[in-house]
Amino acid sequence: MSIATLPTRRDEAWRYADMDGVARLGVDALDAWQAIDVPAGDNVTRCMIVGSDAPEIYRFRVNLGEGAQAAFFVTNAGRDYTRVEIEVRLARGAHFEFGGVTIGGGKATREFVTQVVHAEPDATSNQTIRAVHWNTGTGNFLGEIKVARHAQKTDAAQDFKGLLLEAGASANAVPQLEIFADDVKCAHGATVGALDEGARFYMMARGLDPATAQRLLVQAFIGDAFVSLEDEVERETLLDAALGALEGARL
Amino acid sequence: MLIIDNLHATVGGGDNPKPILKGLTLSIKAGEIHAIMGPNGAGKSTLANVLGGKPGYEVTAGSVTFKGEDLLALDPHERAAAGLFLGFQYPVEIPGVSNVQFLREALNAQRKSRDEAPLSGGEFLKLAKDKAALLQMDMEMLKRQVNVGFSGGEKKRAEMVQMGILDPAFAVLDETDSGLDIDALRIVGAGINSIMRSPDKGVLLITHYQRLLDVVKPDKVSILADGRIVETGGPELALRLEAEGYDTVMA
Numbered sequence: 001m002s003i004a005t006l007p008t009r010r011d012e013a014w015r016y017a018d019m020d021g022v023a024r025l026g027v028d029a030l031d032a033w034q035a036i037d038v039p040a041g042d043n044v045t046r047c048m049i050v051g052s053d054a055p056e057i058y059r060f061r062v063n064l065g066e067g068a069q070a071a072f073f074v075t076n077a078g079r080d081y082t083r084v085e086i087e088v089r090l091a092r093g094a095h096f097e098f099g100g101v102t103i104g105g106g107k108a109t110r111e112f113v114t115q116v117v118h119a120e121p122d123a124t125s126n127q128t129i130r131a132v133h134w135n136t137g138t139g140n141f142l143g144e145i146k147v148a149r150h151a152q153k154t155d156a157a158q159d160f161k162g163l164l165l166e167a168g169a170s171a172n173a174v175p176q177l178e179i180f181a182d183d184v185k186c187a188h189g190a191t192v193g194a195l196d197e198g199a200r201f202y203m204m205a206r207g208l209d210p211a212t213a214q215r216l217l218v219q220a221f222i223g224d225a226f227v228s229l230e231d232e233v234e235r236e237t238l239l240d241a242a243l244g245a246l247e248g249a250r251l
Numbered sequence: 252m253l254i255i256d257n258l259h260a261t262v263g264g265g266d267n268p269k270p271i272l273k274g275l276t277l278s279i280k281a282g283e284i285h286a287i288m289g290p291n292g293a294g295k296s297t298l299a300n301v302l303g304g305k306p307g308y309e310v311t312a313g314s315v316t317f318k319g320e321d322l323l324a325l326d327p328h329e330r331a332a333a334g335l336f337l338g339f340q341y342p343v344e345i346p347g348v349s350n351v352q353f354l355r356e357a358l359n360a361q362r363k364s365r366d367e368a369p370l371s372g373g374e375f376l377k378l379a380k381d382k383a384a385l386l387q388m389d390m391e392m393l394k395r396q397v398n399v400g401f402s403g404g405e406k407k408r409a410e411m412v413q414m415g416i417l418d419p420a421f422a423v424l425d426e427t428d429s430g431l432d433i434d435a436l437r438i439v440g441a442g443i444n445s446i447m448r449s450p451d452k453g454v455l456l457i458t459h460y461q462r463l464l465d466v467v468k469p470d471k472v473s474i475l476a477d478g479r480i481v482e483t484g485g486p487e488l489a490l491r492l493e494a495e496g497y498d499t500v501m502a
Binding site for chain 2: 213220
């Protein structure tokens with residue numbers, strides 16, 4: 001199936017998108033879905049650093065067989081509109097793990113859009129998203145969880161936290177839960193706040209300059225998104241990419 | 252070493268800053284441990300916070316000279332690098348950052364600003380181990396996140412381990428004895444002696460109780476009331492306060 005026209009902001013999944021960036025991407029780019037089929041019992045881990053000076057979009061359709069696992073860990077540090085979209089269908093006992101960080105200033109919009117379909121019983125999913133922005137930068141997380149009528153014992157969680165380093169930056173979280181089964185656990189949380197000034201002063205009182213104190217606090221903040229990534233080298237790479245984007249941010 | 256002259260300071264911004272320090276004058280020589288006692292609300296913590304450079308406190312008149320330098324012209328991290336250590340009454344929890352990482356970064360930041368070479372990971376761990384042992388603190392605690400899950404007493408002990416590692420020229424200790432049981436108080440007091448009792452170092456020790464002074468044995472004791480030093484004497488002044496109370500001694 002291909003789309004002939006660009007989406008509009010009236011489409012729920014594009015509500016906070018940068019439509020100018022979408023137009024520059026064009027219909028063809030939007031049409032390019034990557035399909036990932038994980039057979040029963042198998043597992044797949046994807047680590048990605050996305051974002052550049054031009055708009056980017058990544059769209060995944062992930063199909064998890066029985067007991068299969070998929071994990072995505074993404075640093076989204078675009079300096080222009082950058083969107084990562086993941087649709088996942090989980091069979092019985094499958095697990096989907098997602099850790100995402102949007103980070104950046106300027107005026108760009110970075111976003112994660114996920115649709116997690118618990119189609120069968122006993123599947124689990126966990127999504128941890130952190131957004132750190134300054135100037136008039138924006139980070140979005142649109143997370144939809146669908147639990148089919150017979151998908152009992154589903155355990156789905158999503159957790160979003162935004163950290164805005166200055167007024168003018170924004171973070172948007174849109175959790176959407178559609179649950180048709182009656183014996184499930186679905187947790188979601190979203191908070192947005194500023195840097196902990198008490199912690200920053202404490203660090204400065206021990207000799208850390210403001211930029212280092214901020215980097216450590218941001219590192220701690222976004223670290224949650226990558227804790228379940230066991231490969232330490234990959235984890236460091238993703239963190240470094242995010243913290244690299246922090247250089248030049250407002251203190 | 253530290254000369255405070257006619258210091259006036261307010262707390263709280265906006266249209267209605269509250270004057271707390273109202274002409275405080277005090278000087279502390281190298282080699283001296285100077286205890287400050289005083290009733291609640293006298294301005295003891297404000298004095299500590301002003302010396303540390305905490306945001307939200309404004310100096311409206313007077314001066315503070317530290318080792319011949321205008322202390323108030325320095326940012327908090329520059330004060331630390333100049334050799335000033337502020338022991339917090341309520342040490343701050345920093346989730347996601349380990350003590351080891353925090354203190355190593357802090358120490359190396361201070362060393363860098365003094366044109367000293369940074370300590371390697373191994374050198375730092377050895378130093379941290381020594382200082383933790385001095386305060387009878389389990390090294391495992393230092394691997395944990397800064398102050399997270401520490402009891403009140405553990406936090407204060409951790410403050411003293413930090414002081415030992417950073418090895419400041421001058422320490423302002425704000426009610427380091429509060430929240431300590433008798434054994435911990437003895438350990439912390441002995442720690443202060445061992446780290447700071449030296450002809451080239453000084454301590455301003457804010458406390459409510461004689462118990463800590465029994466261990467640390469100050470050279471001088473001053474009473475701070477309503478934003479000013481109203482009386483200075485030797486250790487016997489603290490004993491009189493303990494026996495007779497502020498109202499009688501200050502009358």
